[in-house]
Amino acid sequence: xxxxxxxxxxxxxxxxxAVVLDDQAKVLSxxxxxxxxxxxxxxxxxxxxxxxxxxxxxxxxxxxxGTGYGRRLVPEVGRTFTEITCHARGVAALFxxxxxxxxxxxxxxxxxxxxxxxxxxNFAMNDRCASGTGRFYExxxxxxxxxxxxxxxxxxxxxxxxxxxxxxxTFAETEIISLLAEGADPADVAASVHRAIAHRALGLVAMVGxxxxxxxxxxxxxxxxxxxxxxxxxKQKMQVPDDPQIMGAYGAAxxxxxxxxxxxxxxxxxxxxxxxxxxxxxTFNPKNRSIPDCISCQK
Amino acid sequence: MGHDTxxxxxxxxxxxxxxxxxxxxxxxxxxLPVIGIFPMNFPVEIIAATGALPVIIQDSKEPISEGNSxxxxxxxxxxxxxxxQAAKGMLDIFDAFMNADHCIQLLGSVDVVRELLPDKPVYFxxxxxxxxxxxxxxxxxxxxxxxxxxxxxVTGQPISDEALLACIQSNNKNRQLLRNIxxxxxxxxxxxxxxxxxxxxxxxxxxxxxxxxxxxxxxxADAVAKPRDQRIRLHLSGHFCHAxxxxxxxxxxxxxxxxxxxxxxxxxRYISTDTKESMPPRMALADWYFARNETIPCPTRVQKTVDxxxxxxxxxxxxxxxGVIVVMAxxxxxxxxxxxxxxxxxxxxxxxxxxxxxxxEGMPVETIRTRVxxxxxRIRRKSPTRQITQESA
Numbered sequence: 001x002x003x004x005x006x007x008x009x010x011x012x013x014x015x016x017x018a019v020v021l022d023d024q025a026k027v028l029s030x031x032x033x034x035x036x037x038x039x040x041x042x043x044x045x046x047x048x049x050x051x052x053x054x055x056x057x058x059x060x061x062x063x064x065x066g067t068g069y070g071r072r073l074v075p076e077v078g079r080t081f082t083e084i085t086c087h088a089r090g091v092a093a094l095f096x097x098x099x100x101x102x103x104x105x106x107x108x109x110x111x112x113x114x115x116x117x118x119x120x121x122n123f124a125m126n127d128r129c130a131s132g133t134g135r136f137y138e139x140x141x142x143x144x145x146x147x148x149x150x151x152x153x154x155x156x157x158x159x160x161x162x163x164x165x166x167x168x169x170t171f172a173e174t175e176i177i178s179l180l181a182e183g184a185d186p187a188d189v190a191a192s193v194h195r196a197i198a199h200r201a202l203g204l205v206a207m208v209g210x211x212x213x214x215x216x217x218x219x220x221x222x223x224x225x226x227x228x229x230x231x232x233x234x235k236q237k238m239q240v241p242d243d244p245q246i247m248g249a250y251g252a253a254x255x256x257x258x259x260x261x262x263x264x265x266x267x268x269x270x271x272x273x274x275x276x277x278x279x280x281x282x283t284f285n286p287k288n289r290s291i292p293d294c295i296s297c298q299k
Numbered sequence: 300m301g302h303d304t305x306x307x308x309x310x311x312x313x314x315x316x317x318x319x320x321x322x323x324x325x326x327x328x329x330x331l332p333v334i335g336i337f338p339m340n341f342p343v344e345i346i347a348a349t350g351a352l353p354v355i356i357q358d359s360k361e362p363i364s365e366g367n368s369x370x371x372x373x374x375x376x377x378x379x380x381x382x383x384q385a386a387k388g389m390l391d392i393f394d395a396f397m398n399a400d401h402c403i404q405l406l407g408s409v410d411v412v413r414e415l416l417p418d419k420p421v422y423f424x425x426x427x428x429x430x431x432x433x434x435x436x437x438x439x440x441x442x443x444x445x446x447x448x449x450x451x452x453v454t455g456q457p458i459s460d461e462a463l464l465a466c467i468q469s470n471n472k473n474r475q476l477l478r479n480i481x482x483x484x485x486x487x488x489x490x491x492x493x494x495x496x497x498x499x500x501x502x503x504x505x506x507x508x509x510x511x512x513x514x515x516x517x518x519x520a521d522a523v524a525k526p527r528d529q530r531i532r533l534h535l536s537g538h539f540c541h542a543x544x545x546x547x548x549x550x551x552x553x554x555x556x557x558x559x560x561x562x563x564x565x566x567x568r569y570i571s572t573d574t575k576e577s578m579p580p581r582m583a584l585a586d587w588y589f590a591r592n593e594t595i596p597c598p599t600r601v602q603k604t605v606d607x608x609x610x611x612x613x614x615x616x617x618x619x620x621x622g623v624i625v626v627m628a629x630x631x632x633x634x635x636x637x638x639x640x641x642x643x644x645x646x647x648x649x650x651x652x653x654x655x656x657x658x659x660e661g662m663p664v665e666t667i668r669t670r671v672x673x674x675x676x677r678i679r680r681k682s683p684t685r686q687i688t689q690e691s692a
Contacts, residue, residue, distance in 0.1 A: 081676055084673035119680050121677075123673055
């Protein structure tokens with residue numbers, strides 16, 4: 001029976017994630033709430049669900065670390081870390097051989113180089129442009145009139161490499177519509193956009209330097225086509241955690257434990273990780289992944 | 300901070316934020332011309348020696364509208380802002396303009412001023428950028444003479460060596476006062492915020508130097524040293540021609556950093572070098588141009604004996620800065636060309652650094668915040684003495 005509990009909360013641009021660890025760094029629960037936009041209620045729901053799954057109350061949490069764009073909104077937060085540090089920490093714990101993290105979230109993408117200790121060595125991120133982020137895939141799905149969860153499977157069926165020159169998330173929609181108007185197969189359009197986005201990500205990778213041991217995290221890593229085309233662009237296989245979206249919150253929870261206890265968690269323990277994976281899968285309720293009625297439908 | 304310090308600082312901030320108001324008041328009071336100076340190397344003592352007020356033209360915070368039709372969007376924000384100010388009548392207050400620097404974008408904006416304000420003299424002499432050539436020194440001396448002749452012509456006032464020397468002395472005194480404040484910051488005194496320091500420099504670029512020095516003395520007389528705290532120490536580097544937005548400074552400090560040194564034009568670079576009072580004044584002004592590049596090398600100058608990266612490494616040693624924030628004005632060609640060299644040096648010496656590209660309009664605050672905080676976390680987590688425990692977080 002654990003005597004101390006630690007929480008990591010990642011409030012991103014489109015989802016809120018919460019992970020609870022015990023004092024042995026074992027994952028007790030992890031929860032994701034799809035919000036569509038930064039939402040205090042969505043974050044509260046992720047926290048409440050994670051606490052409920054772990055069978056503990058907020059008062060039982062010894063230390064909480066917030067991360068993501070909304071990190072300062074996290075209640076009871078001990079301190080905050082950027083998602084760069086947290087994704088690096090989470091990945092380093094699960095993949096000791098990792099040297100590079102490609103994290104593509106709802107509104108930004110980051111490439112993080114890790115040193116031998118798993119600490120951030122260098123990083124690059126998009127700043128003014130949503131190209132290549134989750135938002136871009138949402139634009140694609142909307143233009144193709146399909147659900148965001150279907151766009152990857154559709155892209156995997158594409159066989160032609162069509163010219164997609166616009167990398168602006170706003171203007172891309174008109175280019176996609178134009179291709180469809182010319183009679184292009186939606187699968188080819190989806191594949192071509194994925195391919196173009198992958199090359200955009202390659203630019204970020206080049207900024208910190210490509211290296212072996214690449215792990216992809218963030219919500220976009222759930223899209224098999226995004227992973228496939230990025231691997232093709234990199235000419236290199238990547239590893240993807242079973243739930244890549246939770247990696248920032250997991251890293252934050254690890255940091256909460258480490259800062260609170262003053263000890264570094266260095267041992268890779270598959271059992272602890274398994275808990276993370278299974279719990280996350282169990283909480284992946286289609287209801288809480290829709291936009292934006294996920295919150296109202298949970299009430 | 301005492302009452303006098305606050306008042307004096309408030310005046311300096313007010314001038315920095317609203318140069319037009321100060322210039323209008325100065326003109327009304329003195330009935331003398333005001334000459335607009337383009338950055339970076341024009342020796343303002345020449346203008347001051349005529350009795351006129353030299354004012355280094357500042358970037359306006361106003362969004363660029365009319366200026367967009369005058370200069371292409373790939374001109375830097377500062378030069379487009381000058382074009383915009385010229386189009387909106389904001390430069391009408393100046394009686395003439397002088398420029399000594401051959402930046403192609405700056406020359407574009409000078410041309411706009413010349414075109415839109417045809418009745419105002421606009422004078423350009425190029426202070427040669429190749430510092431080592433055998434003919435450079437002679438040519439710079441000739442250019443200084445040409446500036447003096449033009450300043451006499453425009454203002455109708457002859458320039459004596461005595462008047463030049465007096466202006467050199469007042470500028471040196473002003474620079475020395477400012478350098479004392481910057482040296483105190485470098486040595487661990489955090490009594491003034493980066494925004495306050497920038498206001499001191501920018502107001503010096505606008506105001507009569509004696510008046511400015513008097514205010515500075517008032518600020519210093521009442522100032523109380525404030526020991527540096529445990530925040531991560533950063534050096535700000537770049538921005539050769541104009542002031543970065545103070546919002547950026549505030550964001551950096553909000554992220555848990557303290558700026559301990561810089562090489563910004565509106566910072567240490569502007570006050571780096573005095574003009575020698577022991578030399579004949581005209582020669583001393585030419586000498587200042589060369590000496591300045593040796594004190595803080597500028598990537599727009601070519602000099603084999605000095606380079607910016609070596610200077611930067613030395614500056615980091617002196618201030619104890621743990622990282623470098625490179626602030627690059629978008630489309631600044633000189634900076635863009637030099638930056639890979641700088642990055643290579645910083646990487647070789649394992650110095651954390653972050654490039655922030657600035658634009659005239661819009662600052663992606665949250666993404667910059669994330670990048671700066673990530674850099675600070677990287678420095679903290681890699682330094683055993685910087686590890687934060689729950690108790691100290």
